[in-house]
Every structure is written in C-alpha cells, then in structure tokens.
Amino acid sequence: MATHAPPVEFALPQVLTYPASTPPFLVAQGAEGRLYKTTHITSSRPCALKYRPSKSYRHPILDARLTKARIQAEAKVLDRCCREGVPVPAVYALDAGGGWLMMEWVDGVPVRQGINVWLGERPEDDAVPDAEVADETPLVDLMNRIGEAVGALHRTGVIHGDLTTSNMMLRPWAGGQSNGVSGEDGEKKKAVGGDVILIDFGLATQSVADEDRAVDLYVLERAFASTHPRAERLFTHVLEAYKQAYKKAPSVIHKLEDVRMRGRKKSMLG
Amino acid sequence: MDTTKKKRRIALGCEGSANKLGIGIIAHDPVTNEPTVLSNVRHTFVSPPGTGFLPKDTAQHHRAFFVRVAKQALANAGVRPSELDCICYTRGPGMGAPLTSVAVAARTLALLWGKELVGVNHCVGHIEMGRAITGAANPVVLYVSGGNTQVIAYAEQRYRIFGEALDIAVGNCLDRFARTLEISNDPAPGYNIEQLAKKGGRVLLDLPYAVKGMDCSFSGILTRADELAAVMKAGGRGPDGETFTQADLCFSLQETVFAMLVEITERAMAHVGSNQVLIVGGVGCNERLQEMMGAMAAERGGSVYATDERFCIDNGIMIAHAGLLAYETGFKTLLEESTCTQRFRTDEVFVKWRK
Structure with missing residues (x-):
C-alpha cells in the first residue's frame, strides 16, 4: 500500500470524534484503510488506529460483511502472534462493525x-x-x-x-x-x-x-x-x-x- | 506544404481470437496522428442456450464469414485494397483454432494485395483502442473479458500486469453461469445477465469473495452460484426466508464479482498513484461495473473511462489501430513468422510507440 497525500479531508471514524480522544493524526492512507495515531485510555498511551471506511461502490450488505470479516481476521492473527511471542503490535480494542482496530503504537x-x-x-x-x-x-x-x-x-x-x-x-x-x-x-x-x-x-x-x-x-x-x-x-x-x-x-x-x-x-x- | 501532402496511413485489422469475427479499417492522420474509424464490421458466432462456443465450430464460423465481413468492411470504409498500408491480425492470446483461421485469412489478404503483415497482441489492441476512444492519457487499465481479467498499468514501454485472475476469467464465470441458467447467448450471455440483474436486488445472496492482494479468483464463486441455482430450481429459500429468482442470482453474482474487480483496481491505482481508470474488454460494457468503478474513482478524486459495445467487445478496429501504431515505428511481421499463439502475455509486447 503506497501512501499519497489525501485528495480530500476524510471523515473520521466515530470513535475518534469523542471529546475525550487525543486529536488523531493521519499517518498513512492506503487503498482501503487509513492509519491514525491517537491514544488509548490515557493520553500518555499512544496507539495506532486502523480504520476501514465503508466503500460506496459496494452493496451495503457485502461492504459490512467484508469490513467486519477483515477487521476480525486481522485482530485474530495479531492476537495469536502476541500469545505465541511473535513480535507484532498488541491489540488494544476493536469494533469490527465500526471498521476499526486499535493497536499498540510501535516507535521507530x-x-x-x-x-x-x-x-x-x-x-x-x-x-x-x-x-x-x-x-x-x-x-x-x-x-x-x-x-x-x-x-x-x-x-x-x-x-x-x-x-x-x-x-x-x-x-x-x-x-x-x-x-x-x-x-x-x-x-x-x-x-x-x-x-x-x-x-x-x-x-x-x-x-x-x-x-x-x-x-x-x-x-x-x-x-x-x-x-x-x-x-x-x-x-x-x-x-x-x-x-x-x-x-x-x-x-x-x-x-x-x-x-x-x-x-x-x-x-x-x- | 509537404506535410499536408502526406498521405494518411490506413490499416485493416482482423480479429478472431474468440467467438467474434471482426474486421475494421482505421486511418491515422499524417500530421496529428489522430485515428479515424473508417469501418468496423463484426459477426458473432452465437451458440444455443446452455452451451458455450467450441473451438472447432467457432473456427468454422470465422472461415465461412471472413470474405463477407472483409468485403463489407472495405465497402463501408470506401477504401480500395491498394490504399491500405498494412494488414493487421491477432497473434494471440485466444482460442487456437479460431486464431489460426483468421491468421491464415490475413496472410492470404497480405499476399493477394502485396501488403505487409503486422501481428498484434489482443490485449494491447483493447488498451490502445480504449485510450484512443476515451482520450485517457495514462490510466490504470482494467481488462475484463471472457478470456482475460487483468489490472494493467504502463511503465517503461510495457503494459505491466499488476493483478490478474488466478483461475478463470470474470467473463468466463458470467458466461458459464448463463449456461447454468440456460439463458440466451444472444447478443451475449453477459448482456442477458446484466438485464436480469436489473430486476433483482431484493436480496443479496452470500457468495465467496476471493481477493488476494491484487489478484482474484472466480471459480469458487461460480461453483457456489451453480449450487444456489440448483437450490432455486428445487424451490429453496434465501437468507430472508423467501424463495429467490434468476434475477436475484444474477444480481448477487454481479455485485460480488464487480466489487472484487473494483477493489483490485483501486489497490493498483493507490500503488501507482493514478486516479484515472480505463475499462476495456467485453465485460467493460456492463453499466453496473462502470457505475461502481465511477463511484470508486470519484472517491479518489478521479474518473472512469469506458467505451460502448462497438469498441469494448472484440473488434477488428482495435487490432488495426494497435497494429498501425506498431507499423509506424517500423514493426512488421514477416510471412514466415506470421504465426499465432494461445499464450501471449500483455507484458511481452515492447510498446515502442509510447514514451
């Protein structure tokens, strides 16, 4: 996924619009996902939020099914890796229906x-x-x-x-x-x-x-x-x-x- | 003064890689290089409902109609054979027997009229014709037909394949499903599926969705769609507890496979940083596919380019156009090398006419 300057200002996922959340920073924009940097629980715990926005070209049922399945699959894989000691970011939170996955922020x-x-x-x-x-x-x-x-x-x-x-x-x-x-x-x-x-x-x-x-x-x-x-x-x-x-x-x-x-x-x- | 006197260049193109026999004549302006379509004649071999076109019968059709179609093309263009610069034919990819029949006929014309032969890659023909008709300068190309499914972008004098179908082509999936439903193959199975799908939409039936990076797979979807068709015939019920129809099946199949195509195209566009997309090939006529692709391109701040059935569906004019572009750079196919091949990848062609 190559990253390019976004052509338009993107609508944020709902989770990032709550007043308690740290202002998100758009790190990367790919073909089907956006990566934001924000914080989890406390403002001193940085995290990465991967958001899969819904695609207007797809049938709404198919779109919801794909988004949910993909967020769930990614979270499952990360969780499995974490438990088995593979070096991957830990999963903090997810809302598969909402199309987002919150992960540990990796420095460097x-x-x-x-x-x-x-x-x-x-x-x-x-x-x-x-x-x-x-x-x-x-x-x-x-x-x-x-x-x-x-x-x-x-x-x-x-x-x-x-x-x-x-x-x-x-x-x-x-x-x-x-x-x-x-x-x-x-x-x-x-x-x-x-x-x-x-x-x-x-x-x-x-x-x-x-x-x-x-x-x-x-x-x-x-x-x-x-x-x-x-x-x-x-x-x-x-x-x-x-x-x-x-x-x-x-x-x-x-x-x-x-x-x-x-x-x-x-x-x-x- | 000299430039205005220069003659326009004219090519005749013969296409017959699948069930369409097409002969077209194109002229390139000597100054601007603008292409002008002089004639574009096509005759399609249509097999009965529930069957596909077999190589032997298709080749026989092409042989039987070649002279008629060629004469019609010349008459429509108002061009005499002596005015032609070259004879272009499809070298591949395609079905062996139909390709051979048309290649032999093209050779015959070249010998008869004393003209140079130019062998053309069928996929490159589609791309060049699409570019010429729509004016898209450097788009990501989605080439979707009964035999091919490819996402292509141009880089360094080759059309590079970024993604493709790993098994059957999307058009083949649709054609074969039309056979399962035993709907008419006239004018094309995909067209009839499209019309049926317009009447569906009450339910979206669950079909597999098989995208792997920039590649995709359609055979599993066809298997599942065939199973659902059997359920339908037995009076089974869909996800909403109601019975479903042929129209619902066609709708669900189109929604699923087109979403896959749009997704891989979007990924390629993000990869190469382009916001133009050109759809070519027979499936490219489908208005639902064009609409979905348009929605995706608009979200990326770009646009979609598509042509109608005259240029989307296999035709002779695209072979003439791509052949003439190559001929103008000095390319020609010697008689003893004027073979054809079932396997001929898009990225094998050196695109000398582009920077």
Whole structure:
C-alpha cells in the first residue's frame, strides 16, 4: 500500500470524534484503510488506529460483511502472534462493525528506512573489500533479526501476505546499543539497531502449507531485491536465521526454489 | 506544404481470437496522428442456450464469414485494397483454432494485395483502442473479458500486469453461469445477465469473495452460484426466508464479482498513484461495473473511462489501430513468422510507440 497525500479531508471514524480522544493524526492512507495515531485510555498511551471506511461502490450488505470479516481476521492473527511471542503490535480494542482496530503504537522507523540510512554512504559497486566485511556486522545482525521474526511468524501458522521492509518496524533498543561509539559510525549502527516488529496484517491468513510460507518468503525476497538492490546478497542471512528460528524451514526453503522458478507468471489462455 | 501532402496511413485489422469475427479499417492522420474509424464490421458466432462456443465450430464460423465481413468492411470504409498500408491480425492470446483461421485469412489478404503483415497482441489492441476512444492519457487499465481479467498499468514501454485472475476469467464465470441458467447467448450471455440483474436486488445472496492482494479468483464463486441455482430450481429459500429468482442470482453474482474487480483496481491505482481508470474488454460494457468503478474513482478524486459495445467487445478496429501504431515505428511481421499463439502475455509486447 503506497501512501499519497489525501485528495480530500476524510471523515473520521466515530470513535475518534469523542471529546475525550487525543486529536488523531493521519499517518498513512492506503487503498482501503487509513492509519491514525491517537491514544488509548490515557493520553500518555499512544496507539495506532486502523480504520476501514465503508466503500460506496459496494452493496451495503457485502461492504459490512467484508469490513467486519477483515477487521476480525486481522485482530485474530495479531492476537495469536502476541500469545505465541511473535513480535507484532498488541491489540488494544476493536469494533469490527465500526471498521476499526486499535493497536499498540510501535516507535521507530520502518526497516526499509534503517537499511537505506546504512547503505546511504556506501559506494555503488558491490565488490566489497575484505576489510569492510567485518564492518557489515550490524546489517547482518538486522538480517538475522528479520529472519527470526519471520520464522517465529510461520511457526505460529500465520502467513503475512505482504512481507516487505516497509511492513517491518525497527523499535529502538532502550538506551541505545551504540553507546560508546560516537560520530557517523555510531549513527549508522543505530539506524539498523532495534527490535524488528512485523506490522500491517491486512492481507494475513492462517495457513500451515509450505507453499503459502514459501510464497510469503518469495514476496519478501522480491521486495527486498527491488527496494535494496545493493543489500540483496545479504538476503541469505535472512533465510539462515529463518532456518534457526523455525524447525520445519528446510521443506519451506525447498518449496521456495519451486516458487522462484515459477514466479508469478501464469501463461494466459483465451 | 509537404506535410499536408502526406498521405494518411490506413490499416485493416482482423480479429478472431474468440467467438467474434471482426474486421475494421482505421486511418491515422499524417500530421496529428489522430485515428479515424473508417469501418468496423463484426459477426458473432452465437451458440444455443446452455452451451458455450467450441473451438472447432467457432473456427468454422470465422472461415465461412471472413470474405463477407472483409468485403463489407472495405465497402463501408470506401477504401480500395491498394490504399491500405498494412494488414493487421491477432497473434494471440485466444482460442487456437479460431486464431489460426483468421491468421491464415490475413496472410492470404497480405499476399493477394502485396501488403505487409503486422501481428498484434489482443490485449494491447483493447488498451490502445480504449485510450484512443476515451482520450485517457495514462490510466490504470482494467481488462475484463471472457478470456482475460487483468489490472494493467504502463511503465517503461510495457503494459505491466499488476493483478490478474488466478483461475478463470470474470467473463468466463458470467458466461458459464448463463449456461447454468440456460439463458440466451444472444447478443451475449453477459448482456442477458446484466438485464436480469436489473430486476433483482431484493436480496443479496452470500457468495465467496476471493481477493488476494491484487489478484482474484472466480471459480469458487461460480461453483457456489451453480449450487444456489440448483437450490432455486428445487424451490429453496434465501437468507430472508423467501424463495429467490434468476434475477436475484444474477444480481448477487454481479455485485460480488464487480466489487472484487473494483477493489483490485483501486489497490493498483493507490500503488501507482493514478486516479484515472480505463475499462476495456467485453465485460467493460456492463453499466453496473462502470457505475461502481465511477463511484470508486470519484472517491479518489478521479474518473472512469469506458467505451460502448462497438469498441469494448472484440473488434477488428482495435487490432488495426494497435497494429498501425506498431507499423509506424517500423514493426512488421514477416510471412514466415506470421504465426499465432494461445499464450501471449500483455507484458511481452515492447510498446515502442509510447514514451
């Protein structure tokens, strides 16, 4: 879901119009949902509110059915992940009929941004001298944390459906681990530091099929290659960490080979 | 002075990838490149209610009518064969036997009149004709027909497929449901479903809704709709405890599948940051689909572009137009390469005529 400046001022969901709620801030606008930042219960507890407005083009019964089912499905998946220790935002409240879901606010920046800050200063060519390899450890560590997070997700039987580096947040470590390292180096290390939190489960499904897991990994691999071509070779670390985190990984990786060969090209008939 | 003397370019296009045989003649203005439709003749093979069109019978129909349709197209345009620049034909995708029949006929014309041949991708033909008729500059394209369901956007000289049907096409789903109900295939099964649906709307029957990202699936919906049709025939009752009719079934089917199409189109529009949408292909004639797409586009501050049955439904003029665009960039298909293929993806075509 790409974000664009809203063409018009949107009507707020009713829950955000109550005088007690903190003035909402529109964070993102996608094709079918809007994300607001507001607070939950107390004004010091920030939260994210995902709102699926009703679509006038759809039949009202179909619209209500879809909105309700999608909010419920997303909440169920998040709840399941939370219970099983997958790093996702906790669900605070929801009103499926009203089309909204309130979640824990995740601080930090998307992984995409962190990686881009890290890569920012590097020369274009991919040939990295040996001396620089050690220098890459923080980025490799990040790849490992991504692999662990996805491994934990698949272990619980959840398929994300839209794994990209934009749908993962980097929540800064308390106190910051780059203490003691100062200057530009420290800044760059800080950019790729933090816990990986998976977000946006709008397309998530529950499945235990290797095929679905492999497609999930393939989507991430493709997104990674197109978003961070210069870090593409480090993607193997994601798969390595995935194998460590998830014991049925080998058969998924095997399936991934098939999915890669097939791509998403379907030959057309008729 | 020189430019005014330049001759307009004229192409004849032959289309026969499914049950329509279409031959059209188009002219491009030498200065403005504005296309002018000189003739657009079509003859449709209509199968009896409850049946679909089979490749063998359809090919036979095309062979039987080709000469008649071609003569009519020339007569309507008032053009002599010697004035033509090239003969364009559908290379694919489509049904093998009908494609071959028309390709052979197009070759014959090219040899007979000593003209160049231009093989055209059927989907690109639809897109280019839609753009030319509506004037939409760079829209997200929803191409929906009996054989294809694709959400397409142009980027870097190719029409890229953002989303598509994972199994049967939406038009195929509608056509086959018309067969289940045994309603007429004349003028088109989808048209008759649309008319029936206008009488429905009392209830919305529950059908599966299968959207996966920007892709969608229709075979499960058809299965469920067929089951509901059997329930209806047995006198069963709908969600409101009343019996339901063919019209209610058609209404529910249209509401469900069109909502899916609009949803995937909206997602593609958000993805590429466009607020124009162009609907092409036979299902694109459906006014309910156009209305729903219009409501979505309006919410995004944009608009919908659609054409009527002359250009939405398969026709020869779109093949002539897309072929002539390619021909003007120097593209031609040599006789020994003038084959056709059932599988020919939209993104395989290098779109040299666009920036």
